[in-house]
Amino acid sequence: MPIPKEQQRELNEKGCILIPDVLSQSEIEMYKARLLELAEKEREDGSGRVHTNGLGQHVRWLVNKGEIFEKLVAHPKVMPFFEYLLGVNYTLSTLTSNIISPGASDGGYHVDNALGAMPEPLPSFPMFVNSLWLLDDFTPENGGTRYVPGSHRSLTKPPSGLANHPQEVRLSAPKGSVFLFNGAVWHSAGANRTGKARIALICFCCRSFLKPMFDFVHYLKPGVVERATPVMRRIYGFDSQPKPPDVPKHNKRDTRAI
Numbered sequence: 001m002p003i004p005k006e007q008q009r010e011l012n013e014k015g016c017i018l019i020p021d022v023l024s025q026s027e028i029e030m031y032k033a034r035l036l037e038l039a040e041k042e043r044e045d046g047s048g049r050v051h052t053n054g055l056g057q058h059v060r061w062l063v064n065k066g067e068i069f070e071k072l073v074a075h076p077k078v079m080p081f082f083e084y085l086l087g088v089n090y091t092l093s094t095l096t097s098n099i100i101s102p103g104a105s106d107g108g109y110h111v112d113n114a115l116g117a118m119p120e121p122l123p124s125f126p127m128f129v130n131s132l133w134l135l136d137d138f139t140p141e142n143g144g145t146r147y148v149p150g151s152h153r154s155l156t157k158p159p160s161g162l163a164n165h166p167q168e169v170r171l172s173a174p175k176g177s178v179f180l181f182n183g184a185v186w187h188s189a190g191a192n193r194t195g196k197a198r199i200a201l202i203c204f205c206c207r208s209f210l211k212p213m214f215d216f217v218h219y220l221k222p223g224v225v226e227r228a229t230p231v232m233r234r235i236y237g238f239d240s241q242p243k244p245p246d247v248p249k250h251n252k253r254d255t256r257a258i
């Protein structure tokens, strides 16, 4: 089902939208407990991906870290927004998370992934769409994402070293909701001036012709691939791979579809 016209307009104009009530209270608790457990384990074993002077942490490759994360990949309440912005054959680029601990300062303004390396003007249509699945209430005080509504329409990247912007907004939104935005919107995690961490799952998708950040096709665990529905397989990128080499027709052992 396509999203209503009003939401299409909001996404076109502001570049972002809040989708309410995506996760239930029990899902929030389940994801949070598992993420905190993974974050601690990864800090201890040295694989932890910390940032912002050690006060931020990404736990990445979530699809390989528990079956519970697989249902985020093709969530019926969120998929129509990705489809509207990226086309019905969009793919997953990363399924990750961002934990912002007390004392973390504002992150640096950026646009997402390859947009940061592209010459201006940036493409006038969406290439990447990010979504933050809030596992805590986000506020301007606890690290609520800061962003500049409509900045995707400038077709430029944020000036380097941009500290604040006159139109900057800091996200206030309840846990369980999803903040979805065009990756060309200037944004960053906010400073956390409270005594508690602020946690979000992140599902980041791209057009099917772009290279995703993570290679799901070759590195998903076998059980994850077996459980994937055809739609999930497409989202993981199985339907948008570069072609393998041509092989002689009499080579009966080769069953690849070319």
Ligand SMILES: O=C(O)CCC(=O)C(=O)O
Pocket: 098, 112, 130, 132, 143, 144, 145, 146, 187, 188, 189, 190, 200, 202
């Ligand atoms: O965690 C946040 O508030 C922002 C995350 C972010 O900047 C990103 O995923 O590019």
